[in-house]
Amino acid sequence: MKIYSIVLILFLGTLSLKGNEIPTNPCSKLNSKGFLLYDFCDTCGCSGNGGSMGFGTGLNNNFFGLRYIGQRYQSRDGIFANSPWIDENFNTVQLWAQVPIGQRFMVNAVLPYQFHTRTFADGIEQNINGLGDATVLGFYQVLQQTPDSIVSIKPEHTLQLGGGIKMPTGKFDSENLEGSVNPSFQLGTGSWDYLLAANYGLKHRNWGLSFMVNYTFKSENDKEYRFGNQLNYTLNTFKTYYFGTDFALTPQIGVGGEHFEKNKEFGLEVNDTGGYVFFGKAGVELNYKTLALGVSSMLPLAQDLNNGKVEAKNRWAIYVNINI
Template identity: 50%
Template sequence: MKKRILIYSFLLFVGNFSFASDKDTLSYENPFKKFERFFDDCDACGCSASGGSMGFSSMLNPNFIGVRYFYQSYQSSDKLYSNSPWYDENFNTVQIWTRIPLTKSIQLSALIPYHFHNKESAVGEQSISGMGDVTVLGFYSLLQTKSDSLVYQHRLQLGGGVKMPTGKFNETNNGSVNPSYQLGTGSWDYILATEYVVKRKALGLNVILNYTIKTENKKKYEFGNQFNYAGTLFYLFSTEKLTFVPQAGLAGEVYETNYQHNQRVRNTAGDILFGKLGFELGKDRFSFGANAMLPINQNLTGGRVEANYRWSVNLNYSL
């Protein structure tokens, strides 16, 4: 309950920060008001591990192509007994990602991942590797203010897309404590996304919200729908040769229950909240970024999975 209050308070802060100014002639209704019921009613009894909340864009380069690596560390236990052992799980992803302008108002975003995961178990170490699910989204710029007369500069983009079942789904992995120990969901999934940026001089706030609607795969397994959110404060330091952007914020994921043969799978819904720190460093057309995320509060798979930390690095080339 405390975590829900924290998240909702944070979103209200974002709304007030973004739209309240006696000098800015733009006026809006708090855009996060519609999420009030969601945070009151969300199912918080556990979740499957995933690599959400990483975002689809760079703070420095609005249009780019690059490579990104992120690592996730977990521990899992079946908790059948009070002294049941905990085992390490390591999720690794190398991802080609890009954001390409199609028109003045429309951008195309694509994520092409390759996973190599490993975990300990009672029978020894296990590993899987291969292509993950490719994601393609289109973003439309609904709002872009450029006038220097405004105290705050706003950018709002709405997007939607599809995650294709290019990653292998192994039915035998469903018996593991962590149901997301997979290369892909094996299903066509659909994504709704929003990205909002507000700046005042060098100080800015980036907010992302995205919701993934997941469908049943050929093995009659359906992962629960997923809601990702993140809010990141950043500050722009610029010189003639370099641009440095330190960042700090919150990120989280909320999962609904998985289904198999139209039956609910126990201990697969839940949520996790992270604190994150990072930076981006740009020179000419190139930029380098790094982020670290530590859990603030979590309830994964009914307490049978615990997230330790995540970190990522990326190298981009501006288009």
């Protein structure tokens, strides 16, 4: 009930915003570039750390771009309740793209480069960097409504179903499992993982709401370690403000969560793994012709990760896309 109340408060808060309505004669360039055709994909692109800020912007049908994601955690340096905390910073730079194939199909792809650091209680710092796990997903547009006019008086619904794979292009180092209780301090899972995803969107004039859910089936890597399967979900609301024919500003607000099953090593469950985290999300995207600049932030509202021995502090992202 608490989660539903938070979602309702966030949604009503977004509806209370006041701003420009959609112009009577919007720029034809924006319309032809798919600015008004919403994609609601938000599937995990980070590897080995459970961090997810999503694939698509929620505003454009096709693009390619560059995104930075920063995540901050604290984890216990040892297995005891009074073990000191480790500060961990996970940093990811992603090449990402979303390309439609025909009228109903689209492909999403992410190639991450990771550079992570953690600082122990004695001041010693550990750094790892390198290519992360690449992810490719395909989606089929089950329900698609694209009105002839931007001022359509009827709400539009969009539904996409799809799936894909995460490839073990990032290094998994079993030595990083020793000492800290956070096994996710890795560049990759070292395993072939498989995803199922669904995206639903509701749009009316310049208002929008999107809901995403995806599930990742994780397999055992060659070190006989398997990260737990993962459920991601997110709910976003947004409104677009138009300034002339070339500029548009879209603030977004929402919630999202992640649930992790326990990891396994040599077929046995690993203690102090698994759990959940529930985030509040806010962001904004600025569009100028074919260029999109966005920034977003996530703060935990509730969590229980690794039996309380790992704490998510915050996440944020900034991206630049070219709409194609």
